[in-house]
Amino acid sequence: MTAYLPPLLVIDDEPNMRSSLAGILTGEDYGVRTVESAEQGLLALGEGEYFMVITDARLQGMSGYEFLRRVRSRWPDLPVLIITAFATPKLAVEAIKAGAIDYLAKPFAPEELLHAVERCAEHYRLVRENAALRAQTEEPYRLDEIIGESEGMRELRQLIGTVAPSDATVLILGESGTGKELVAGAIHNLSRRRTRPYVRINCAAIPETLLESELFGHEKGAFTGAIRQKPGRVEEADRGTVFLDEIGDMSRSLQAKLLRFLEDGTFSRVGGVQELRVDVRLIAATNRDIITAIRQGEFREDLYHRLNVVQFRPPPLRDRQEDVVLLAEHFLRRFNVALNKSIGGLSPAARQCLRRHHWPGNVRELRNVIERAVILETSNEIQLRSLPDFELETGLRKGGVRAELGLGLEETLEQVAREMIVRVLERQQYNLAKSADELRITRHALRYRMNRLKIAPPEGTMEAADGSLARDEREA
Ligand SMILES: Nc1ncnc2c1ncn2[C@@H]1O[C@H](COP(=O)(O)OP(=O)(O)OP(=O)(O)O)[C@@H](O)[C@H]1O
Numbered sequence: 001m002t003a004y005l006p007p008l009l010v011i012d013d014e015p016n017m018r019s020s021l022a023g024i025l026t027g028e029d030y031g032v033r034t035v036e037s038a039e040q041g042l043l044a045l046g047e048g049e050y051f052m053v054i055t056d057a058r059l060q061g062m063s064g065y066e067f068l069r070r071v072r073s074r075w076p077d078l079p080v081l082i083i084t085a086f087a088t089p090k091l092a093v094e095a096i097k098a099g100a101i102d103y104l105a106k107p108f109a110p111e112e113l114l115h116a117v118e119r120c121a122e123h124y125r126l127v128r129e130n131a132a133l134r135a136q137t138e139e140p141y142r143l144d145e146i147i148g149e150s151e152g153m154r155e156l157r158q159l160i161g162t163v164a165p166s167d168a169t170v171l172i173l174g175e176s177g178t179g180k181e182l183v184a185g186a187i188h189n190l191s192r193r194r195t196r197p198y199v200r201i202n203c204a205a206i207p208e209t210l211l212e213s214e215l216f217g218h219e220k221g222a223f224t225g226a227i228r229q230k231p232g233r234v235e236e237a238d239r240g241t242v243f244l245d246e247i248g249d250m251s252r253s254l255q256a257k258l259l260r261f262l263e264d265g266t267f268s269r270v271g272g273v274q275e276l277r278v279d280v281r282l283i284a285a286t287n288r289d290i291i292t293a294i295r296q297g298e299f300r301e302d303l304y305h306r307l308n309v310v311q312f313r314p315p316p317l318r319d320r321q322e323d324v325v326l327l328a329e330h331f332l333r334r335f336n337v338a339l340n341k342s343i344g345g346l347s348p349a350a351r352q353c354l355r356r357h358h359w360p361g362n363v364r365e366l367r368n369v370i371e372r373a374v375i376l377e378t379s380n381e382i383q384l385r386s387l388p389d390f391e392l393e394t395g396l397r398k399g400g401v402r403a404e405l406g407l408g409l410e411e412t413l414e415q416v417a418r419e420m421i422v423r424v425l426e427r428q429q430y431n432l433a434k435s436a437d438e439l440r441i442t443r444h445a446l447r448y449r450m451n452r453l454k455i456a457p458p459e460g461t462m463e464a465a466d467g468s469l470a471r472d473e474r475e476a
């Protein structure tokens with residue numbers, strides 16, 4: 001299979017011309033879709049990707065020139081070739097001026113047409129490869145970009161270096177934010193496939209019903225909405241790498257199809273009968289506890305064994321506290337550049353605060369904390385005050401405040417306040433003075449909030465624990 005190339009679109013209102021053009025082009029293995037009007041052509045362009053358009057200049061309805069004008073404004077990079085029966089040098093110049101890539105006068109030899117099409121195909125491939133290369137240099141998937149001097153991280157880098165050049169299937173397990181994507185990217189970039197496509201598919205982000213056709217493609221009419229044939233992303237990744245992210249979220253039925261694909265590299269498109277074959281290396285990752293998922297019957301054990309040829313487990317950040325400051329300084333350098341700042345480092349108090357935190361969101365959380373600090377910081381060192389109040393955040397998390405509760409801001413804030421006050425009151429056995437101290441508000445403010453939030457102390461506790469109630473009320 002050659003590098004992935006989308007089909008081309010042919011617009012002509014003469015049936016004979018359509019079929020002869022399609023014949024010439026499919027004879028050279030181009031995918032072709034034909035339509036009979038410019039209006040239909042515009043619709044087709046809205047629905048799928050084409051590497052070029054060939055249109056007749058004279059069409060019923062919208063003319064080829066008008067079509068060209070509209071294409072230029074909506075898809076400025078899409079090459080359009082114009083064919084006309086009434087060739088004059090003047091028309092040719094006009095077509096090119098209007099943005100046509102080329103111009104053919106009827107009758108033309110098939111070679112002339114194929115020559116023009118091949119140039120466009122080549123152009124398309126170059127643009128694609130360039131984009132891939134640029135993505136590679138911008139996205140630093142290199143080993144020295146995987147920061148950490150803890151034993152776990154050193155071993156991880158070493159294993160990546162060892163395993164990357166092979167074609168072994170890789171399974172990456174680990175909590176959210178530990179760097180699974182970074183590991184997957186590094187493996188591809190250190191492999192022999194690095195100049196070939198790296199296709200990442202997030203199984204959790206694509207609806208279950210569409211994931212199979214995304215992966216393996218579909219035939220025209222395979223399901224409602226399958227208006228044309230679509231190759232799978234595995235075809236696009238031929239001779240490259242497919243990274244299946246969040247594989248723990250894949251349905252069992254698709255797991256079966258993936259298993260077959262892993263066993264012999266074959267698959268068929270949705271609604272297709274033809275058996276296709278590609279050469280891809282598979283890397284899969286999940287932050288789910290995969291063993292539990294197997295026990296609960298949600299993940300196929302046979303697929304797990306197939307994937308688990310080499311396993312990577314980037315450790316959670318709390319298990320490698322020695323990496324925290326290193327990573328923080330790494331992100332500080334990055335965000336200094338990105339945000340055009342020149343903050344020199346971290347203050348001792350800030351360092352200590354970062355080292356003490358438990359990092360439930362792992363490296364991603366740390367990265368976000370540093371980004372925020374770089375934005376907030378006005379001195380030339382990150383100070384404690386530019387870091388979040390981790391204790392408060394942990395408290396809130398435990399209190400179970402979730403955006404998806406569907407409450408508005410005010411209700412949510414009230415609920416947070418209520419939970420926090422009740423927890424402190426309970427801990428202080430309803431001693432108002434101590435509770436107010438811990439909450440860092442006055443006793444009066446605490447009383448006021450308790451009234452407003454209808455927090456009633458259990459019978460008898462308040463007077464017994466804090467005789468100041470009456471005085472508070474006098475002061476009010
Ligand atoms: N060791 C590391 N060195 C430098 N940056 C890292 C490291 N680990 C993670 N990061 C950065 O932290 C962020 C989160 O990492 P990544 O997206 O790879 O996590 P993940 O394990 O895929 O998380 P999830 O399960 O939520 O998808 C990224 O910006 C990544 O570049």
Ligand SMILES: [Mg+2]
Pocket residue numbers: 180181245
């Ligand atoms: Mg990820």
